[in-house]
Amino acid sequence: MxxxxxxxxxxxxxxxxxxxxxxxxxxxxxxxxxxxxxxxxxxxTSLALPQVSVTKMMALIEENRHLGRRAIRRAIREWARTL
Incomplete structure (x- = not known):
């Protein structure tokens, strides 16, 4: 990325x-x-991660931007575990 x-x-x-x-x-x-x-x-869509929704990932980034990069990574990891 x-x-x-x-x-x-x-x-x-x-x-x-x-x-x-x-x-x-x-x-x-x-x-x-x-x-x-x-x-x-x-x-x-991604070849490597076809199940990943780019729209959802962008939303998570924007929702957690004010909390910093760690919060963004944590939110994306938690969401990815549900896929």
Whole structure:
């Protein structure tokens, strides 16, 4: 998962390395990119974690943002255990 917009500049490198999936979090939004013929396309679902709802994960991040990163990680872990 990439937390900066700089990753967009690195997509060609990731593609050449064969990185199958990139998650980007920017401005309160998670975007999943899947490698397709050496280029990345936006996807609504993850290949690695198809059962994960990006919408739910974004909501958890926003709900816990004021509590800090530990709280966000804890909330996501607790939610993931229910999947």
């Amino acid at each position: 990439e937390l900066t917009s700089r990753s967009l500049e690195r997509f060609p490198v990731y593609g050449r390395l064969g990185v199958p999936e990139i998650w980007s979090y920017e401005d309160g939004k998670i975007t999943i990119y899947l490698l397709d013929q050496r280029k990345y396309r936006v996807s609504e």
